[in-house]
Amino acid sequence: MTRAPGLQVWGPLVVLWLLWGSTYLATAVLIRSVPPLLGSGLRFLTAAVLLATLVAIVRGPTTLRVTKPQLRSMATMGVMLLGVGIGTVALSERYVPSGIIALIVAVNPLWIMIFRMRAGERPAVPTLVGVCIGMVGLAFMMMPGGTHVVSGTDTDVAVWSMAMLVSSFVWAFFSWRSSSYDLPSNALVTTAYEMAFGAVALIVVGLATGERLHLDQVQTGSARAWIYLVAASLAGYSAYTWLLGNAPMSLVSTYAYVNPVVAVFLGWLLIGEPVTSDVILGLTVVVGGVVLVVTGERRK
Numbered sequence: 309m310t311r312a313p314g315l316q317v318w319g320p321l322v323v324l325w326l327l328w329g330s331t332y333l334a335t336a337v338l339i340r341s342v343p344p345l346l347g348s349g350l351r352f353l354t355a356a357v358l359l360a361t362l363v364a365i366v367r368g369p370t371t372l373r374v375t376k377p378q379l380r381s382m383a384t385m386g387v388m389l390l391g392v393g394i395g396t397v398a399l400s401e402r403y404v405p406s407g408i409i410a411l412i413v414a415v416n417p418l419w420i421m422i423f424r425m426r427a428g429e430r431p432a433v434p435t436l437v438g439v440c441i442g443m444v445g446l447a448f449m450m451m452p453g454g455t456h457v458v459s460g461t462d463t464d465v466a467v468w469s470m471a472m473l474v475s476s477f478v479w480a481f482f483s484w485r486s487s488s489y490d491l492p493s494n495a496l497v498t499t500a501y502e503m504a505f506g507a508v509a510l511i512v513v514g515l516a517t518g519e520r521l522h523l524d525q526v527q528t529g530s531a532r533a534w535i536y537l538v539a540a541s542l543a544g545y546s547a548y549t550w551l552l553g554n555a556p557m558s559l560v561s562t563y564a565y566v567n568p569v570v571a572v573f574l575g576w577l578l579i580g581e582p583v584t585s586d587v588i589l590g591l592t593v594v595v596g597g598v599v600l601v602v603t604g605e606r607r608k
Contacts, residue, residue, distance in 0.1 A: 317555045320547035324563040327544040329570025332406035333578060334540065335398055337533040344398035345514030346521050351534060352390055353507035355541035360500040367494070374492055374501065381489035382501040388482040390506025390545075395513070396475035400468040405581045407572035412472040414568050414594050417561035417601050418442045419480035435604030442597025445590055483560075486552050495550040503545060558601075565598040 338347050363371055374382070400409055418439050425431060491498050551560045568591060575581035 317551065317559070320551050321555070321559070321563070323543055323547045324551065324560075325566040326570060327540050327547075328563055329410065329567040330574055331537060331540050331544065332397070332401070332410045332567070332571040333574040334533040334536050336401045336406040336575070336579065338530050338537060339398060339401060341525055341527040341530040342534065343514060343519035343521055344402065345395055345510045345517070346519045347530075347534060348390075348394055348398045348537075349507045349510030349514060350521075351507075351537045352394075352503040352510065352541055355538050355545075356500050356503035356507060358538075359496060359503070359542055359546070363494070363496050363500060371494060372497060372500070374497070375490070377490045378492055379501070381491055382498060383505045385482055385486060385489065385491075385498075386502035386505030386507075387509045388478055390503060391509030391513070393475050393479040394506070395510050396471055400472050403464040403468045404472070405575060406579075407568065407575040407581055408469070408590075409472055410568040410571035411590055411594055412469060413476050413479075414564045414598055415442055415473070416476050416480045416483075416564040417558070417598050419477050420484050420557060420561055421601050423481060423484045432604035434600045438597045438600025438604060440597070441600060442594055445593025445597055483552060484557065487557075491553075495553060496546055499546045499549045502549070503541060561598075565595045568595065 335344075335348075338344075360372060397409055397413075421431060421435055421439055492501075548560070548563075572581075572591060
């Protein structure tokens with residue numbers, strides 16, 4: 309993989325840190341009056357069409373031509389990252405506060421480190437300590453009663469927190485594998501196709517499970533959140549796709565421990581999500597573990 313110069317990396321990385329952190333709150337507002345899977349699917353479909361149109365205008369329609377192996381790779385990435393990953397986030401936020409969802413996603417760099425260990429790499433001591441600490445913090449956050457319930461019961465929170473843990477595993481695994489996939493050299497082309505495949509998966513599953521979108525029932529706040537999420541998809545996922553091909557995975561994964569800080573703060577500030585001692589402790593433990601992982605990797 310060709311590494312981009314350090315200064316080139318920081319712009320997309322800051323976008324990832326701040327923008328993705330805010331999407332957890334935006335999703336919580338969206339699903340107040342919009343079905344979670346259909347809303348997410350239409351978000352990514354709109355973003356994919358806009359991005360593909362932009363690429364065709366600026367670089368020419370032939371830029372969007374891809375090979376069959378590339379199409380298969382992008383379909384896999386789109387369905388797994390966006391279909392499974394973002395779809396589970398939207399479904400989980402019906403019961404679990406957006407800041408807690410971001411905390412669970414913060415385990416992604418720990419998953420990636422485990423994958424690398426399985427592949428034969430020998431991580432530094434701070435990395436191993438960080439993995440253990442992060443897992444302990446995650447287990448604490450998922451205990452019944454450990455978080456404020458948005459709706460439903462403590463059981464609903466526990467079940468959907470576990471679903472998010474599985475989803476974070478899927479996201480981390482396919483992000484880690486992305487360097488071995490045959491993908492177009494243009495990151496924007498890759499992004500457009502992956503968002504399109506993810507959108508189709510979300511819409512199909514949403515319709516199959518009985519979701520229906522009634523425009524007359526969509527609240528103003530949800531409509532604004534959807535527009536914001538479309539813009540965030542264009543900027544954030546494009547930045548992520550580019551970073552996967554141009555920066556070390558240990559650096560890319562730092563978004564996972566900046567996002568919870570942004571998500572918890574915005575959730576408390578804008579929609580009154582409680583910041584209890586459990587949240588603060590879980591945030592400290594999980595983020596501390598991930599910071600140790602990245603620190604260990606940089607020293608190595």
